[in-house]
Amino acid sequence: MAAIIRPEEIRSDSGKLGGNGHGETSAVARSISLAKSPNGGTSRAHMIKPTYVRDPHPIDFPWQIEWNPETCIRCGSCVATCTFGAIQPRLQRQGQTLSAGNFPKPVDASQVIMAIKQVSDPKHYCRGCTMCEKVCPTNSIHPVQNEHNRFPLVARQGGSPIKRGGRGHMPIRVLDYVKVGRISQMTDPSLDAARHTFDLLTPLGRGLPPEELALVNENGRLVNGSWMLPMRWIYPILIGDMSVGALSWRMWEALAIAVAYLNEECGLPVRMSSGEGGMPVRLLTSEHLKYFIVQIASGHFGWNRIIKAMPRMVTDPAAILIKIGQGAKPGDGGLLPAEKVAPHIQAIRGVPKADLLSPPNHQGLYSIEESVQKMFLSMNAAFKFRVPVAIKVAASSTSVSVFNNLIRDPYHIVGGYFLDGIQGGTGAAHEVSMDHTGHPILSKLRDCYLAAVEQGKQGQIPLFVGGGFGDTSDLAADAFKAICLGANGVFSAKIFLQLAGCVGNEKGRCNACNTGFCPVGICTQDPRLVARLDVDAVAQNIVDYFLAMDVELKKLMAPIGNSTLPVGRSDALVSLDKGIADRLQIAYAC
Amino acid sequence: MCRMAAIKSESPFAPVLMLRMLLAMQEGHDNSGFAMVMQDLGGAFEGFKHFPLLSMACTSVGLERAEQILENQGFSPKFDYQPDVDAKPGLDFRKMPHYIFRNYRYPEALNSLSDSPTPEQKKLLVETRLALRAALSPDRQGYVYSFWPDVLTLKEIGEPRDIGTYFQLWNENHWLQARVISAQCRQNTNYQIVRYAAHPFFLEGYTLMGNGENTFYQKNKEFQQWLHPAYIGFESDTQCFLYTLHYVVEQLKWPLPYYKHVITPLTFEEMRQRQDAPVLERIRQSCQNLEINGPNTVVFVLPDGRVGICADAKKLRPLVIGKHAEHRMVVAASEVCGVNAVIPDRNDEDDVYPGEREMVIIDNSLEVQRWPQ
Numbered sequence: 032m033a034a035i036i037r038p039e040e041i042r043s044d045s046g047k048l049g050g051n052g053h054g055e056t057s058a059v060a061r062s063i064s065l066a067k068s069p070n071g072g073t074s075r076a077h078m079i080k081p082t083y084v085r086d087p088h089p090i091d092f093p094w095q096i097e098w099n100p101e102t103c104i105r106c107g108s109c110v111a112t113c114t115f116g117a118i119q120p121r122l123q124r125q126g127q128t129l130s131a132g133n134f135p136k137p138v139d140a141s142q143v144i145m146a147i148k149q150v151s152d153p154k155h156y157c158r159g160c161t162m163c164e165k166v167c168p169t170n171s172i173h174p175v176q177n178e179h180n181r182f183p184l185v186a187r188q189g190g191s192p193i194k195r196g197g198r199g200h201m202p203i204r205v206l207d208y209v210k211v212g213r214i215s216q217m218t219d220p221s222l223d224a225a226r227h228t229f230d231l232l233t234p235l236g237r238g239l240p241p242e243e244l245a246l247v248n249e250n251g252r253l254v255n256g257s258w259m260l261p262m263r264w265i266y267p268i269l270i271g272d273m274s275v276g277a278l279s280w281r282m283w284e285a286l287a288i289a290v291a292y293l294n295e296e297c298g299l300p301v302r303m304s305s306g307e308g309g310m311p312v313r314l315l316t317s318e319h320l321k322y323f324i325v326q327i328a329s330g331h332f333g334w335n336r337i338i339k340a341m342p343r344m345v346t347d348p349a350a351i352l353i354k355i356g357q358g359a360k361p362g363d364g365g366l367l368p369a370e371k372v373a374p375h376i377q378a379i380r381g382v383p384k385a386d387l388l389s390p391p392n393h394q395g396l397y398s399i400e401e402s403v404q405k406m407f408l409s410m411n412a413a414f415k416f417r418v419p420v421a422i423k424v425a426a427s428s429t430s431v432s433v434f435n436n437l438i439r440d441p442y443h444i445v446g447g448y449f450l451d452g453i454q455g456g457t458g459a460a461h462e463v464s465m466d467h468t469g470h471p472i473l474s475k476l477r478d479c480y481l482a483a484v485e486q487g488k489q490g491q492i493p494l495f496v497g498g499g500f501g502d503t504s505d506l507a508a509d510a511f512k513a514i515c516l517g518a519n520g521v522f523s524a525k526i527f528l529q530l531a532g533c534v535g536n537e538k539g540r541c542n543a544c545n546t547g548f549c550p551v552g553i554c555t556q557d558p559r560l561v562a563r564l565d566v567d568a569v570a571q572n573i574v575d576y577f578l579a580m581d582v583e584l585k586k587l588m589a590p591i592g593n594s595t596l597p598v599g600r601s602d603a604l605v606s607l608d609k610g611i612a613d614r615l616q617i618a619y620a621c
Numbered sequence: 622m623c624r625m626a627a628i629k630s631e632s633p634f635a636p637v638l639m640l641r642m643l644l645a646m647q648e649g650h651d652n653s654g655f656a657m658v659m660q661d662l663g664g665a666f667e668g669f670k671h672f673p674l675l676s677m678a679c680t681s682v683g684l685e686r687a688e689q690i691l692e693n694q695g696f697s698p699k700f701d702y703q704p705d706v707d708a709k710p711g712l713d714f715r716k717m718p719h720y721i722f723r724n725y726r727y728p729e730a731l732n733s734l735s736d737s738p739t740p741e742q743k744k745l746l747v748e749t750r751l752a753l754r755a756a757l758s759p760d761r762q763g764y765v766y767s768f769w770p771d772v773l774t775l776k777e778i779g780e781p782r783d784i785g786t787y788f789q790l791w792n793e794n795h796w797l798q799a800r801v802i803s804a805q806c807r808q809n810t811n812y813q814i815v816r817y818a819a820h821p822f823f824l825e826g827y828t829l830m831g832n833g834e835n836t837f838y839q840k841n842k843e844f845q846q847w848l849h850p851a852y853i854g855f856e857s858d859t860q861c862f863l864y865t866l867h868y869v870v871e872q873l874k875w876p877l878p879y880y881k882h883v884i885t886p887l888t889f890e891e892m893r894q895r896q897d898a899p900v901l902e903r904i905r906q907s908c909q910n911l912e913i914n915g916p917n918t919v920v921f922v923l924p925d926g927r928v929g930i931c932a933d934a935k936k937l938r939p940l941v942i943g944k945h946a947e948h949r950m951v952v953a954a955s956e957v958c959g960v961n962a963v964i965p966d967r968n969d970e971d972d973v974y975p976g977e978r979e980m981v982i983i984d985n986s987l988e989v990q991r992w993p994q
Contacts, residue, residue: 219834219916220937227935230888234906241873241907246900251876253900262906264889487847490909592836593914594935595886602839 087188089149091181093539094159094174096149103171105145109163114548114560117157118172121148147172153185160534160541162550176539193462194366196544196554198454198499198525199359200466200537205473205611207503209512212605212620215592224582224589231584232300233519233596235350236262236419236446238491260443261419263349266293266301267596268510268580271497271524272326272354272423274308274333276367276376276387277458277544279561282531282553287314288566289573290322299577302349304522307365307389309333309379315340320348324421327410328354329364330389332380341413350419350446351410355393355402358455358472358498360464361425364389368459370547373556399436407444421447425455426470426498434479438488447493449522450475454499456525458554459545472498473516477615480517480599489599493519501526502537506576507583516615517599528553530576531569623807623820623832625940626959627920629928629983630950633663633798636790638963642954643781643806645962654714655784656776656819657804658767658828661926664798665702666773671734672699672724673746676774677753678717678816679763686756687721687763694749695728704797706787714779714787717763722773737924738770743825747851764816767823773797776819781806801922805830818856822863825851825871826924829863832955833938836915841865844910848872862919865911870923877929881980881994883908884919885934918975920953928953928983936977942989943972951983 089095096118110118123146129138149157157174164173186193215221222229237260245256270290275283286303293299300322307328314320315337325348327334356362367376367387377384396402402422410420422445424433430450437445452472457465476496483489494517500509501523510521525533532551535541544554552564588594591603605620606612612619626642628634639657666674673696677687702722726732731742738746750768757763766774777784785791803821821830835841835858845852845864849872852864862884869880886905892898916937921929930940930953942953943960945967954960960972975981978994 215834215836219836222935228888232889234909236906238906238909239903241868241904244903244907246875246903248874248876251878252897253875253879253904254897255900259899259903262902264902484843487844489844490906592834592916595912595914597837597840598909599840599843600837 086151087153087185088151089157090177090179091185092149092153092156093177093180093182094157095177096147096157096163097173097175098147099171100144100146102169103147104169106168108166108168109147109172112162112166112550114162114550115158115160115543115546116155117150118147118163119150121146153182153188156182156186158541158543159539160543160550194459194545195462195465195542196456196458196460197465197535197542198456198502198537199469201454201471201499204499204503205471206509206512208608208611209473209604209606209615209617210620211511211515211587211591211603212618213603214590219592221592222589222594224585227589227594229585229588230595231267231581231588232264233267233598234262234490234493235265235302235421235495235520236260236493237443238262238493239443240488240491258416261417261446263302263419264300265349265520266299267514267520268301268506268577269324269495269520269522270301270303270527271522272304272306272324272352273458273524273528274306274326274365274367275310275379276308276332276371276556277306277554278528279549279552279555279564280375281561281564281566282528282569285531285564285566285569286527286573287319287323288570289577291319292570292574293577294322297574297578299581301577304352305333307332307354308367308376309336309381311379312336312340316343316345318346320344321346323348324350324352326352326354326423328389329391329393330387332365332382332387332389335381336379338413347414347418350421351414352421352423352447352449353393353406353410354423356425356427356451357423357457358425358451358453358469359457360460361427361453361469362391363460363464364391366459366545368545368547371554371556376556399433404442408442411444419446420444421449421495423449423451426450426452426472426475428470430470430475431478431482434492435482438483438486438492445492447495448479449495449497450479452496452498454502455497457544469498472496473513474614476513476518477516477601481616483517484599489517490519495520495522497522497524504529505583507580507587511584511587512604515597515600515603516617517601519596519598526576527573530572531564623805623830624955624959625803625805625830625832625918625920625953626955627801627803627830627922627928627953628950628963629801629926629987630948631800631987632949633661633667633800634802634950635664635793635795635798636802636804637785637793637795639802639804640781640785640790641962642952642959643804646954646956646959647806651807652780652782653807653814654776654778654819655781655804655806656821657774657802658821658823658922659773659775659797659799659802660771660828660922661800662771662773662798663800665796666700666724666771669700669724670771671736672726673738673768673770674773675721675723675725675768676766676772677721677763678719678766678776679721679757680718683757683763684719684721687753687765690752690756691725691749694745694752695730696725696749698723699726700724702796704788707789708787712780712783712787714777714784716777716787719763720775737826747825751851751853769823769826772823772826772828773799774821774823776816778814778816778819801926801928803828803830803920803922803928815856817854820857820859822857822860824863824867827863827867827871828922829859829866829919830921831859831862831917831919832940833917833933834915835859835861835913835917837861837910837912840910841913859919862913862917863921865913866919866921868911877923877982878980878992878994879904880929881931881992883911884913885931885977885994886912887978887994918955926985929980930975930983931980932975932977934977939974941972941974942981942983943967943969944987944989949987951987951989953983
């Protein structure tokens with residue numbers, strides 16, 4: 032029978048090993064020494080001192096370890112596996128009543144056993160990552176979520192705000208209230224997802240109105256009249272920006288391998304953003320660079336190497352992405368804790384071992400106009416205007432204003448608008464930012480698209496959206512709905528980590544990306560933990576998911592009778608909620 | 622579903638041929654109306670080819686309003702054709718009090734007559750038609766279909782046989798004659814049943830009708846609404862095909878084959894095997910909201926009298942083109958029985974079924990050309 036370890040048991044059974052495993056005397060041990068009340072009574076109410084009540088205890092934590100002493104074989108796998116030091120082996124005296132002799136008489140006895148105990152130090156609280164459960168050969172241990180926990184109160188002791196990784200949590204999931212409701216029947220037959228040819232590519236790069244294309248009629252054929260703005264046709268679902276540093280080098284490598292395989296073996300032109308952390312020089316100087324969107328953010332991490340590699344580049348990157356903000360922590364810059372700044376990260380980013388904070392804004396940019404003229408022009412010029420330059424911002428009440436400024440820019444140098452919603456993931460952020468700041472993505476996407484429609488400029492700056500897409504593992508459906516609402520494409524990141532084995536979720540499991548102790552080797556630079564990741568298996572998982580997703584996208588295209596992406600085809604959608612329907616300007620259905 | 626019929630002939634012919642074709646195909650449509658655009662007119666209008674011809678159905682109030690507007694613009698009546706009608710009881714259609722087919726003189730300042738209107742005349746004719754439409758629409762006092770030299774439009778809601786009877790279109794020697802007529806017999810669109818929703822549609826010398834469903838209607842409409850003042854209405858998703866044709870050929874001045882590239886772009890795989898891939902990729906990006914992507918076949922008439930036909934990329938809507946050398950006419954219909962109704966004794970092995978990657982052009986010498994995309 033499994034047993035939750037409770038204070039009473041520890042108090043009655045613990046011997047001298049009642050400490051918390053960190054050289055401290057536990058509140059329990061102290062309470063034993065004070066077992067008698069001043070008036071000689073034994074009432075527990077009188078025994079408890081304020082320190083006992085105040086000190087952290089596993090019952091305050093979001094996860095509690097449930098351990099079964101009867102089936103446990105004491106192999107130690109769970110303790111060895113737990114990267115957070117949340118469980119420890121302890122010796123424990125166990126009372127027994129024995130009978131012996133011809134006339135059995137109860138005899139009190141005791142034995143010392145080894146027990147698995149949850150640590151009560153908040154620095155080592157259990158994250159519920161389930162690694163102990165995964166490695167246990169006898170299913171004797173697992174974490175149980177503690178809905179009555181007081182962790183937000185305990186964790187701020189010492190005056191330090193709570194930080195974590197993962198995604199923010201939203202009370203409702205709007206995408207679930209949106210369905211593909213316009214089904215082709217008789218007048219426009221559905222297509223056959225297996226037989227028809229589908230063209231699922233989307234442009235990345237600035238588009239011009241047809242009348243501004245510099246085309247010249249030469250004997251009935253249109254030819255290029257002058258230089259053309261850079262543009263790529265890419266797969267509409269991108270791997271979002273996650274840096275080397277936030278990710279282990281093996282995880283980043285697995286993503287890169289998957290992307291190369293999808294392009295070269297599967298014919299899917301999937302693109303991946305580097306994140307703000309630079310890229311390996313060998314990749315920068317290889318043909319595979321064309322599959323990558325190179326990101327520059329306010330910290331400019333990694334750009335020293337990128338610039339030095341430029342003379343040796345054999346091809347152009349897919350695009351440059353200037354990150355202004357991100358959805359998970361809008362108004363905040365990137366944050367890579369010193370724990371994760373290993374020597375190879377120092378080398379690739381060109382930094383010492385320290386907390387790496389990207390400033391909240393690009394120093395030296397004070398206005399949209401300036402950002403367009405200075406930063407965009409610099410990046411365009413750096414690659415001789417052969418590479419689209421896009422911008423990524425956090426979704427906000429001001430998104431449309433920013434978008435309007437960019438789409439009206441007379442120089443046509445903004446090649447994409449990446450909008451990141453409140454449910455975007457991150458490797459590290461203050462929890463207060465992640466849970467309480469940001470803007471849901473769908474209404475902002477719709478606002479931007481309709482703003483473009485109002486000006487007849489839809490499609491001129493391709494819209495890409497991210498933030499929570501694929502959080503129920505159905506990325507194809509999420510992306511398809513966003514495309515119908517006006518997105519040219521969707522970027523997603525967290526789901527690809529989950530495909531690699533990440534167990535973090537929006538219900539409070541793990542999300543320890545900020546600690547450097549990622550139990551599956553994804554968000555850590557500790558070689559012992561990174562070794563847990565099988566690069567090839569992860570790459571294969573990601574490739575398999577993309578291939579399945581490609582079929583699923585076609586299964587969504589077929590019933591609405593379209594063989595090319597229905598960007599802005601909001602008449603294909605209905606909403607089960609009147610408020611959502613009205614806000615997104617789609618039909619309400621019930 | 623719509624059934625379409627078009628004839629291009631060397632000599633003028635009466636609309637009875639269109640009625641025969643459409644009724645032969647009546648199992649495929651619902652007999653909910655009759656609409657036709659006649660171009661390169663003969664018969665009553667043979668002598669007035671250069672004078673703008675107003676085609677309008679209206680009430681007395683509407684007529685008065687329209688005449689006032691035309692007078693204010695400087696137009697003066699040149700020739701008024703009052704169709705003889707057979708108003709026998711029991712005809713099943715929604716008759717309007719007045720049917721106006723009237724040629725006007727241009728205002729004095731623009732009164733030069735040539736084979737095709739000058740840019741200033743074109744602008745004035747479009748603006749005037751839009752003004753008439755705007756004046757008559759709010760209280761439904763009338764419907765203005767076309768105001769253009771050598772073009773006559775008739776649209777009615779009801780039983781095509783009865784509409785033919787009323788306007789005496791069954792008459793083989795009717796005074797209304799033309800060398801190009803496009804017609805169809807279904808007013809019951811997916812949207813409201815209104816006269817303006819009936820194709821063929823006409824704009825500045827371009828006529829177009831389409832079969833099927835425009836699944837990118839919303840995308841087309843949202844993009845087109847800002848491109849030209851005459852891109853209005855959108856009562857039917859087929860209007861979008863006309864506006865795209867007009868935009869590509871008339872506004873952008875792109876060669877006609879690029880209409881096909883805009884509405885049904887090549888797949889990327891096909892595109893990249895061509896030398897002009899960079900241009901086609903740009904066109905695809907810039908014109909992504911003009912793609913049609915539905916099951917459609919469109920039939921159009923150009924200002925120079927050529928007739929064009931193309932299908933969507935999946936070719937889910939059929940069309941057949943037949944030709945009889947001795948009759949000196951080319952006939953296009955949604956179904957073979959429609960062609961058979963006019964030229965049954967042709968060699969049907971020479972019939973042309975436009976494919977999904979070609980545009981078929983019937984030129985002014987009645988040669989049927991197939992232009993691969």
